[in-house]
Amino acid sequence: MRRHCLWTEQSCMKQSYYNYIIPDNEYIYWYNGLTNKFFRLSYGLSRKVQSMMDDYPDGSSLPDVLREHLINSGFIIDDGFDELTEIRRRHRENVESRNYSIVLMPTLDCNYRCWYCIQNHLTGSKMSLSTLEKLKRHVDYMIKKENIESLYIDWFGGEPLMYFNEIVEPVTIYALQQCHKAGIPFGVSATTNGFYLDSETVVRCGNLGFRQFQITLDGNKENHDKVKYNGSCVSTFDHVLSNIDRVIDFIPNVNMILRINYTHDNISKDIVAQVNKHIKSSNRKAVLISPHKVWQESVDKSFETVMAGILEEFSKSGYRIQSWNPSQGFVPCYTNRKYYNAINYNGNVMKCTACDDLHKPDGPGRLLEDGSVEWMDDTAVRYTEPTFENPKCLNCKELPVCMGLCPREHVMGRDYCKHIVSDTTLQTSLINHLRNVYKTIS
Numbered sequence: 224m225r226r227h228c229l230w231t232e233q234s235c236m237k238q239s240y241y242n243y244i245i246p247d248n249e250y251i252y253w254y255n256g257l258t259n260k261f262f263r264l265s266y267g268l269s270r271k272v273q274s275m276m277d278d279y280p281d282g283s284s285l286p287d288v289l290r291e292h293l294i295n296s297g298f299i300i301d302d303g304f305d306e307l308t309e310i311r312r313r314h315r316e317n318v319e320s321r322n323y324s325i326v327l328m329p330t331l332d333c334n335y336r337c338w339y340c341i342q343n344h345l346t347g348s349k350m351s352l353s354t355l356e357k358l359k360r361h362v363d364y365m366i367k368k369e370n371i372e373s374l375y376i377d378w379f380g381g382e383p384l385m386y387f388n389e390i391v392e393p394v395t396i397y398a399l400q401q402c403h404k405a406g407i408p409f410g411v412s413a414t415t416n417g418f419y420l421d422s423e424t425v426v427r428c429g430n431l432g433f434r435q436f437q438i439t440l441d442g443n444k445e446n447h448d449k450v451k452y453n454g455s456c457v458s459t460f461d462h463v464l465s466n467i468d469r470v471i472d473f474i475p476n477v478n479m480i481l482r483i484n485y486t487h488d489n490i491s492k493d494i495v496a497q498v499n500k501h502i503k504s505s506n507r508k509a510v511l512i513s514p515h516k517v518w519q520e521s522v523d524k525s526f527e528t529v530m531a532g533i534l535e536e537f538s539k540s541g542y543r544i545q546s547w548n549p550s551q552g553f554v555p556c557y558t559n560r561k562y563y564n565a566i567n568y569n570g571n572v573m574k575c576t577a578c579d580d581l582h583k584p585d586g587p588g589r590l591l592e593d594g595s596v597e598w599m600d601d602t603a604v605r606y607t608e609p610t611f612e613n614p615k616c617l618n619c620k621e622l623p624v625c626m627g628l629c630p631r632e633h634v635m636g637r638d639y640c641k642h643i644v645s646d647t648t649l650q651t652s653l654i655n656h657l658r659n660v661y662k663t664i665s
């Protein structure tokens with residue numbers, strides 16, 4: 224209930240701590256981090272509104288229509304409303320959500336050898352029949368005992384499609400059928416290098432319900448072919464891009480995430496023409512270009528400008544561009560969610576795949592015969608803790624769009640701010656995001 228001041232008719236109100244007011248050429252964007260509501264005003268009008276709110280933080284000097292809009296969008300809030308309590312509530316709700324996501328790794332082996340890959344290509348690593356059976360029991364266990372409300376599988380590796388026939392297809396069919404019987408939604412995707420997506424595999428993936436693939440390029444053609452080679456293939460760049468075009472031809476409404484791993488040396492504008500050569504104009508809307516700096520590269524804020532030019536060219540050619548999306552579900556990373564696990568080829572269970580847990584002979588968790596997961600330590604519990612309960616994050620204006628430290632760093636007892644290792648500031652990310660939104664709706 225809205226409280227009222229003793230002396231006036233107006234309710235007691237204040238400005239949200241999470242208002243971001245960001246100039247961008249002739250506009251100023253207004254964005255509220257807690258509600259994910261936004262609008263833009265001309266530069267002059269915005270400055271006028273800001274100055275009125277500086278004088279009267281409850282917005283009482285503003286025209287009624289504007290004040291009402293600011294209240295409904297969370298820019299002006301009830302004096303008694305504790306935004307931190309709300310952030311904690313939303314965090315817990317999302318951590319506990321029973322929409323179960325699993326990353327499944329049928330192997331850590333791969334048909335390529337990339338210099339940066341953390342997974343060290345464990346030749347001969349392949350999920351056994353007995354682990355495959357435990358995986359099926361796990362699906363049953365989560366549906367019947369944990370009462371999950373949906374199931375989402377992402378096939379990952381190594382290269383998961385190396386074992387499409389023996390592992391990916393049978394497990395996907397099983398999970399699909401069990402979810403259908405239980406009346407809960409099922410989704411499936413693959414993070415793959417795209418090498419094995421021939422016509423037959425694509426049709427089978429389409430029939431199984433695959434609606435998303437993530438495939439990586441390592442910079443432009445010359446660099447990609449140097450990093451990713453396979454004895455029988457002249458150019459893996461050409462091969463994979465023509466496979467991508469085929470996937471889009473065969474699978475309606477597919478979301479094709481084309482991840483571009485870039486370094487200081489592997490990226491230039493010619494990548495756009497090289498990709499265009501393989502992807503038909505009519506198929507480009509299905510492709511989401513997703514740039515990622517290779518993690519071994521040093522932080523360099525000037526990279527932003529180089530990449531912005533390349534992304535602009537991709538956009539002009541008809542592709543979608545991934546921009547940072549601030550409405551991220553009130554968790555700092557998906558690993559923070561209780562109903563999220565990654566399951567390795569040997570039945571080991573972990574939370575984060577970007578760490579040494581992948582190569583440990585045991586644990587931190589493992590699949591049991593009845594399909595449950597046994598954790599050998601407190602990893603699972605610690606990953607679901609709020610990582611923002613420290614003075615720096617609690618006072619940070621970016622809290623609702625960041626949600627705190629990387630859970631792995633938190634578990635390891637480290638506390639450095641995520642944005643120190645990012646090339647991009649929140650301000651730039653927000654501007655890019657809002658520009659994209661306005662481009663789509665105008």
Ligand code: SF4
Nearest residue numbers: 616619625627640641
């Ligand atoms: S990790 Fe950094 S940016 Fe994120 S909430 Fe904490 S202090 Fe803020």
Ligand code: SF4
Nearest residue numbers: 556558575629630631
């Ligand atoms: S390294 Fe941190 S942010 Fe990245 S996936 Fe692992 S837990 Fe999440």
